[in-house]
Structures are given as C-alpha cells and as structure tokens.
Amino acid sequence: MPLTPSPAAGPRRRSMLTGTLSALGPLAALGAATGCTDGADEDDAQAARREQSLRKKAAGQSRALAARYEATIDAHSGLADKLRPLHAVALRHAEVLAGKKDAGRGKDGAAGGGGTEGGDGKGAAVPRKEKAALAALGDAERRTADERNAALAEAPPELARLLASVAAAGAVHAYLLGAGEQDGEDEGA
Secondary structure, eight states: OOSSOOOOSSOOHHHHHHHHHHHHHHHHHHHHHHHHHHHHHHHHHHHHHHHHHHHHHHHHHHHHHHHHHHHHHHHOGGGHHHHHHHHHHHHHHHHHHHTOTTTTOOTTSSOSOOOOTTOOOOSSOOOSSHHHHHHHHHHHHHHHHHHHHHHTTTSOHHHHHHHHHHHHHHHHHHHHHTTTOOTTTTTTO
C-alpha cells in the first residue's frame, strides 16, 4: 500500500476555481464597466453643464465690461483712442469665453461683431471727470479679474487656463486705467 493516497479521479479544485473565474471574469468586468459608464456619463454631463455655466457667466462679464467701455467712450470722446483697444479686447474675450469658433479672428485682427449681446453694463453711471471715469473702468476690470480668479477652482483645466489668462489681461487693464489710484498719488513723481 502506498504511503500517499492516490489522486481522486476528476478535476481538481484549483482547475475548477481557475475555470470558474475565467468564465465569470469577462462578465464581472462588463458589469463593472457598465456601472462605471453610467456614473461617468452623469459626471461628464454635470461637468459640461458646470463649464458651460462658468463660460456663460464669464462671457457676460466681458460683455458688461465692453458696454461700460462704450458708455465711457460716449461720455468722454477724448478718451476714445485710449479705450477703443481695451474695448476690442473685452469683446474678443466675450467671444472666446462664449465658445464662438472664429472668436477674435477678424480680417484686421479687430474683434468680430460689434454688439454687446446681452451685457448691459448700464448699471453704473459714467463719472463726469475723465480721470474718475478711467478709475471706474479700472475698478470694474479689477473686480471682474478677481471674480475670474475665484472661479478657477471650479473650472476644468482648459477653461481654468483661459480664465486665468483673461483675468491677467483684466488686471493689466486695471493697472493701465489707474484702478485704485488716489487723487494726487501719481502727481509729483
């Protein structure tokens, strides 16, 4: 009589387990993928809605800035040469943020279109003095840049880069317009 028992006839446990897992593996993977896809689609749709909302808000802010520039140019025609390029940039920003395909690609590099498309910008009156009007525009640019910087945390990467770039441009515009300057600070220097 042999010391070790002879193997039992039939399949072994290990081969049965391997066969079962092999047969069920693709089904389990398919079920997991289907479950992930449903949630991923919902997440993608929600992210797309959030991005569209951020774009719409930012485009509206740019249109409102463009309207403020127009009102200031109308009230102070002597500032027109200084403000027209900044006005054109605000319009281009509105187009790009709205997602228009040919945004900012006019024949001569000027902003395409001319209207402000919904941004009223008429909530604030234009100050009578030119320096005060420039400062008011600069303050509006600074506030808008700050709001865009705050929105960066919610934005997906591509939109965040765009918002950061537009916010930086707004900060430069605010600086050029003299936002935050007190009367007499820059005199005598």
